[in-house]
Amino acid sequence: MCxxxxxxxxxxxxxxxxxxxxxxxxxxxxxxVPGVRTGDFVIVHAGFxxxxxxxxxxxxxxxxWKEYLDEQQN
Amino acid sequence: xNSKTRELILSLNNNxxxxxxxxxEVCGTHTMAISRYGLRQLIPENINLISGPGCPVxxxxxxxxxxxxxxxxxxxxxxxxxxxxxxxxxxxxxxYGKRSEGKDINICYSPSDALDFARKNPVKxxxxxxxxxxxxxxxxxxxxxxxxxxxxxxxxxxxxxxLIPEALELLVNDREIKIDAFLCPGHVSVIIGSKPYGxxxxxxxxxxxxxxxxxxxxxxxxxxxxxxxxxxTAEIEIQYRRVxxxxxxxxxxxxxxxxxxxSDSTWRGLGNISGSGLKLKDRFLKFDAGTQFPVKKIxxxxxxxxxxxxxxxxxxxxxxxxxxxxxxxxxxxxGTCMVSREGSCAAYYKYERKxxxxxxxxxxxxxxx
Numbered sequence: 001m002c003x004x005x006x007x008x009x010x011x012x013x014x015x016x017x018x019x020x021x022x023x024x025x026x027x028x029x030x031x032x033v034p035g036v037r038t039g040d041f042v043i044v045h046a047g048f049x050x051x052x053x054x055x056x057x058x059x060x061x062x063x064x065w066k067e068y069l070d071e072q073q074n
Numbered sequence: 075x076n077s078k079t080r081e082l083i084l085s086l087n088n089n090x091x092x093x094x095x096x097x098x099e100v101c102g103t104h105t106m107a108i109s110r111y112g113l114r115q116l117i118p119e120n121i122n123l124i125s126g127p128g129c130p131v132x133x134x135x136x137x138x139x140x141x142x143x144x145x146x147x148x149x150x151x152x153x154x155x156x157x158x159x160x161x162x163x164x165x166x167x168x169x170y171g172k173r174s175e176g177k178d179i180n181i182c183y184s185p186s187d188a189l190d191f192a193r194k195n196p197v198k199x200x201x202x203x204x205x206x207x208x209x210x211x212x213x214x215x216x217x218x219x220x221x222x223x224x225x226x227x228x229x230x231x232x233x234x235x236x237l238i239p240e241a242l243e244l245l246v247n248d249r250e251i252k253i254d255a256f257l258c259p260g261h262v263s264v265i266i267g268s269k270p271y272g273x274x275x276x277x278x279x280x281x282x283x284x285x286x287x288x289x290x291x292x293x294x295x296x297x298x299x300x301x302x303x304x305x306x307t308a309e310i311e312i313q314y315r316r317v318x319x320x321x322x323x324x325x326x327x328x329x330x331x332x333x334x335x336x337s338d339s340t341w342r343g344l345g346n347i348s349g350s351g352l353k354l355k356d357r358f359l360k361f362d363a364g365t366q367f368p369v370k371k372i373x374x375x376x377x378x379x380x381x382x383x384x385x386x387x388x389x390x391x392x393x394x395x396x397x398x399x400x401x402x403x404x405x406x407x408x409g410t411c412m413v414s415r416e417g418s419c420a421a422y423y424k425y426e427r428k429x430x431x432x433x434x435x436x437x438x439x440x441x442x443x
Contacts, residue, residue: 001102001130001158001416002209002261004317029186032212032326043264043317046156047184048213051264051323057316064288071110072415 004045005065006058009038019044022066075111075289082293083116090118091300096252097121098245098388100238101259102129102416103287109425111289121296124251124388125421127241128259130206131158131414132386133341134234137374139164142203142232143172144369151367152178152195154188155203161413165374185210189217192229201363204231209261211235211352212326215333218354218361230363233352236339238262239270240350246278251388255299257292258284260314267322268310275308286314333358342376342410343383382409385418392422399423 007021007028015031021044033042033049041058042049053061099105105125108114114123127133139162146153146169153169160170160179173179182188188202204214214231221229238259246253258271263284274280281302285295295313302309312318330352339351354362376383380402381395392398392411402408404420411417 001156001205001414002207002259003103004209004261004264029184029213029216031216032323032329034325043261045209045261046213047186048216050209050212050261050326051317051319053317061286061288061316068287 002045003065004043004050005069006041006053006062007044007049008058009036009040009042009049012036012038017049019049022062022069079290079293082290082297086117086121086293086297086300089300091120091303094120094122095254095300095303096124096388097255097257097296097299098124098126098253099257099285100126100128100242101257101262102132102414102421103261104128104257104259104285104292105418105421106416107287107289107292109421112425113289113292114426117293117296121300123257124253125385125418126245126388127341127344127386129411129414129416129418130210130234130236131162132382132410132417133236133241133343134159134162134205134410135340135342135374136163136165136376137340137371138234139168140166140372140374141364141369142201143167143169144372145201145232145363145367146172146177146179148369149367150199152180152191152198152200153203154180154182154185154191154200156205157181158414159203159205161407162410163377163408163413165372185213185217189221189226189229192221192226193224196228199228199230201230201232201367203234205234207236207238207259207262208265208330209259211330211334212265212323215326215329218333218358219329221361222358227360230361230366231354232363233354234339235334235352236341237336237350237352239266239273240347241341241344242271242274244344244347244350245387246274246280248387253280253388254303255281255283257295257299258282258310260284260286260318263312263314263318263322265323265326267318268312268320269322271310275310279308281308282310284310284312284314284318286316341386343386377408380409382411382419385409385411392419395419399427
C-alpha cells in the first residue's frame with residue numbers, strides 16, 4: 001500500500017512531470033517536491049513524487065522493486 | 075541471497091541476544107519482505123519478529139466500509155479508491171459486492187484520477203475514499219487544496235487516514251504484549267522523518283530503527299536494534315538513509331496540517347486511538363463526504379471467529395486463527411489481514427505456511443551450509 005518506486009524526471013510541466021520508472025514513462029505530480037529539476041531522481045507513490053533521491057541509490061533500489069512487483073503480479 | 079545478507083545472518087546468529095527480544099514491524103511491505111525471504115527462520119530463535127498494524131487496508135474497521143456503502147446506497151455517487159479496498163469486508167457486503175450490483179465504483183492508481191474525473195464530469199458527485207498512513211496523506215491534501223482553489227463543487231473525500239506514531243504509543247502501553255523495539259516504516263518516514271518517533275525512545279526507552287525493504291536492510295536494522303539493546307540505549311536511528319531524511323519531507327507535512335487537524339480514529343483491532351486520525355479543517359468541510367452525505371449509521375460488527383484484531387496487535391500469529399487457510403484464504407478472505415496482499419495473514423499464507431512448525435530446523439539447515 002505504501003509502495004514508492006524510484007523514477008527519473010524526463011520533462012517538467014509546472015506541477016506535473018514525465019518520469020521514467022522501471023522502463024515505463026508516466027505522468028506524475030511533483031507538487032510535494034519543490035525544486036526538482038529534469039534529470040533528478042525522485043521516489044513515486046501513487047502518482048506523486050514524495051522525495052528526491054540520489055541517482056546511485058535510485059538505481060539500486062529500483063532493481064529490488066522491479067523483482068518485487070513482477071512477483072506480486074504473478 | 076548475496077554475500078552481505080549471508081554475513082548479516084551469520085553475525086546475528088553469532089551475536090545472539092541474551093534474552094528473548096520482541097521486535098514489531100509496522101509496515102506491510104516489511105511484513106512481506108520478512109515472509110518472502112524467510113527472515114524469521116534465518117535469525118536466532120529468541121529474536122521474535124511480530125507484525126503490527128502496518129497495513130492501512132487491514133486497520134480499516136468494518137464500520138467505515140458500512141458507512142461508505144450506506145452513502146453509495148442512498149446517493150448517486152461515483153466512488154474512487156485503491157484496489158484492495160474493494161475487497162474489505164463490511165458487516166453485510168464489500169464495495170466489490172456493491173460494484174457488482176451496478177454501483178459506480180472505480181479503482182484508481184492515483185488520488186488525482188478522482189479529482190480529474192470530477193473536473194471532467196461536473197454533474198456527477200465524486201468521492202475519493204481516502205485511505206493510508208502518512209505516505210499517502212499528503213497526496214489527499216494536494217487534491218483537496220486543488221479542489222478548493224479551483225472551486226470544484228462536486229468532489230469529496232471519505233477520510234479514513236491514520237497516523238502511525240500514535241498507534242505505536244497505544245501498543246507500547248498494551249499489557250498483553252511486550253514490545254522491545256520497533257522496526258519503523260520506510261515510506262511513512264520519508265514524509266515524517268525520524269523525530270515523531272522520538273517519544274518512544276525518550277518516554278518508553280524503546281529503540282526504533284527506520285528500515286529499508288530489502289532483506290539486508292531489514293537484517294541490518296535488526297542488528298542496529300540489538301546493538302542499542304546491548305548498550306542499554308534507546309534512540310531513533312535511520313538505516314534507510316538512501317531515502318529517509320531526518321527531517322522527512324517538510325513541505326508535505328506542512329501541507330497535511332494546512333488541510334487537516336488531528337482527531338481520534340478507530341482502528342480495526344485496536345479500537346479508538348486519540349489523535350491517530352485526521353479531520354478536514356472547517357474551511358474544507360464542504361469536501362467531507364461524511365458531512366455532506368448524511369446517512370443513518372448501521373450497526374457494524376467484525377466477522378465471527380476472525381482474529382484480525384489480535385493479529386494486528388501482535389498478540390496472535392495468523393496460524394493461531396482458526397479460520398486461517400480454512401475458510402479465510404486470499405481468494406475468499408474473511409478478515410482484512412487476508413484481503414490486502416501486504417496483510418500479515420496474506421503474507422503468512424503465501425510464504426510461511428510451510429514453516430509453520432519447523433522454525434528451528436530451517437535455521438539449523440542454514441547454519442550447516
